[in-house]
Amino acid sequence: MIRIRGLQKHYRVHKRPPGVKAALKSLFKRDYEWVKAVDGIDFDVAAGERVGFLGPNGAGKTTTLKMASGLLYPTAGEVTVGGHVPQRRETEFLKKIMLVMGQKQQLLWDLPPSETFELNRAIYDVPRADFNRRLKELSELLELGELVSKPTRQLSLGERMKCELAAALVHGPKVLFLDEPTIGLDVSMQVAMRDFIRKYNEEYGATLILTSHYMDDVTALCPRVVVIDKGVLSFDGKLEELVKRVRPEKRLTLRFSAPVPREQVAELGTVVKHDHAESVLQVPHDGVNTAVARALATLPVVDLNVENPPLEEVMSELFARSRAEREVAA
Amino acid sequence: MRPFAAFRALPTLLKIGFAEAVAYRAEMLVWVFATTMPLIMMMLWTSVAAAAPVVGTGGQQWGSGAFVAYFLAVFIVRQLISAWASWEINFEVRQGQLAMRLLRPMHPIISYAMSNLAYMPLRALVTVPVVAVLLATQSGHVATDWRVWLLWLVSMFGAWLITFFVNVAVGSLAFFLESSIKIMDVWLALFFVFSGYLFPLDLFPPWLRATTEWLPFRYQIALPVELMTGKLGLEEGLGLVARQYGWAALLIFLSLTLWRSGVKRFQAYGG
Known part of the structure; x- marks a missing residue:
């Protein structure tokens, strides 16, 4: 559905130090x-795939999405979406896609969201019956209720974001570029958004590329991740593979009924955190069974938990490694 | 967007644009008050005409009544041909907000045009009392030939096309410059002087009067006003309207060329 080859975007940026002297010189x-x-x-x-597109700020994620949706012209390389070259902005292409940006809005600020929905119905030439049916589905999935008839400016950020998504989807796009769709939302709203996005993907078979700084979004939605840093891809594969490659250890959390010395816990693995009632250890993937058995046999364990290290840590380690590799290469 | 589908969407765009106009009615009224300069000029020129006879380039005498009719007509024309797309385009290019328009299968220039045109019913409402005053007090200075009024309608659309596409052309410069608003200010300064907005072009010295015929400004205000006030006959009016549409075509070509090459430089800042 989406094919990207040798894609480049280079900008010429005016550079000037602060101060009057520099301003005059410029x-x-x-x-x-x-x-x-x-x-x-x-x-x-x-087609139908959900991909997390990850990277630190300024990595090139949004620029890539903007090129894939036809907003930016690439400096070199090519991108096609559903067989279309996005920069041609053909009607069929624009009807197939939507780019949702958490920090940009299409809702008309002083009118209720229902007016933007109606505007999009007309512009996308959606038959009235299809529009009514889809809007009903979206209203139910997103629990829009009375929100659609309040002026946009009176909605909270989360309410606005739900209406933004509905406005973006009234024409039933087959390809969704979601650029930080949960930014600024509270935890329960983030969960609701994720559920909705997953349901939309499943019901409409939509292809989805998501960027987010919330790793919970990625874990919940994206079986595959593509990682970009400084404009260059550093990983493309399954999320578990990324975790295994960057952090091949599992995280073992032990809770004790009585204080245990740090040295005794350290015999089981690398201690990440330790206090009198709880220890968090990193243990090699293939050593988890042995460590658990030893902990249960030798320590006053009342509860234990084995999980992957948090994705945030995995990502920050991956970015740190990429930076180090670039510095060595330079 | 296919032409027929785009055409089908226009009533909805106008309807929603009108809803926005209603939402911003207070702002619009402030703008209307800000464009009362013709009424001030009317008072000024009627005083001048009362003190001494004013004779134009063509030897035509301008009495108080002629000035009243002229400036009331200027006020009406200015209300109905206004466009502000350059400010919208400049803002949306700089803020990256244009991205949301570019994602839709409709040319952004059509949506700017519709949102500008959607304000017309409210603006027309503002002009109704002025039209009533014009007809009630200066019927002797108003065109009587219905064919001239038909031509006036055509010239009003031509004047709006020029105003709107100048806005698009200047707004599109925001793709190339950091801000294009100052260029619009320069255009407006020239417009105020050479369009007949502040004084009838007939009062210019002959060489300057002749020059205005070749500039676009005259076709924005003076042409429809002269048709309204019966200063132009049908034949002369037709020739000038043809020239007006020539300017409109040139500006459409220029603004679309600037837009097309500008969009390639659009950087969709933010987000």
């Missing part, structure tokens, strides 16, 4: 530098 001589926002990336996304 009147006569302007210094520029080239920023490689995206620097030759390749990947494919199959």
